[in-house]
Amino acid sequence: MTPHPAVDTHPLVHAYLADLERALAGADPRERADVLDGVREHLGEALGDGGPPETADVRRVLADLGPVEAIAAQATRAEPQPPVVGAPAAAPPDDTTSMIALITAIAAAAVFFIPFVSIPLAVGALVTAAVHLRSPGARKGRCWAAIAVATAMLLLMALAALFLVAQETITSDPGVVEPATPLTSVPAE
C-alpha cells in the first residue's frame, strides 16, 4: 500500500526504499512486507502534508529512520520452513500401517500350526513392515517388532518343516526296505 504517492516519487525516498527492500532480501517474507509498509507509511506521515517535500526535510526524516542495514539487522532471517510461533510440536500421526503389520505378524504366530494361513500372513507382515520402514511417518519400533515376530515365526516354521522332513526320512526309510523284504520273501516261501 502506498498512501502517499507524492512522497514515494522523491528521488531520495525512492532510493532509500529500494535500498531497504534489497537489505531485507534475506528476511522473513511477512516481516519484510510489514517493515516496508511500516517505513513507507512513516515517510508518508512525516513528509506527506501536501505538496512535494523539501529535500532538507527528506534528509532529516531519513537520517532519523537510520541506515537501512540497521533496520534489516533487526528483522528475522527467512527460514526454509516458516516457524510456527508458540504452537506445540505436532504429535506424529498414528501410524496405522505399522500397526497392521504388527497385528498380522502376531496373528500369523497365533495360527502357527495352520501353515497355509500363517506363512502368507507372516510373509505379508514382513514385507509390509520392511517397505513401510522407509516412509517418513513410520513408527520404526513397531515396524521392527513386526519384522522380528514375522521373522521368528518363519524361522520356526522352517525349523519345524526341516524336523518333519527329517522325521519322514527316518520313519519312511525302513518302510521302503521293510515291505521289500516280505515282498521278496513271501513269494520265496
Place this chain on the structure above:
Amino acid sequence: MSTAADSVLTQLRKGVLEHCVMAHLRAEPTYGLDLAARLSRHKTLLDSEGTLYPLLARLRRAELVETEWRESDSGPPRRYYRLSEQGRQALATFEATWEPFQRDVRAVLEETR
C-alpha cells in the same frame, strides 16, 4: 556515542525494547510515526527510528500486537498498533520481572564499586 557503548546498548535492548513498545501501547493504540517519536525521546532506547518496524512486525507475528486501519483527519488511513490480551500479559510479566532485576543489577554495581 562510542562503538563499545553502542554494542553494550544493542545487547541491553534485546528483550527490553519490545516491552517498551508494548508499554507505549498500553494506554491506547497508536500509529508508527507517533510511536517512533515517543520512543526516540529516550535516545538509549531507539536511535534509528526505522528499527521500530522490524520489532513491530515481530510483535505482530507473535500476536502480542494487532493492527487496524483508522481514518485520519490529515490524509489517508493510518495503520494503528494495538496491544493484544496476550501482549498485555507479556508486559505484566516483564514488569514484574524487571523491577527486581534492575534492583539487583544496581545493587551489584554499587556493592562492588
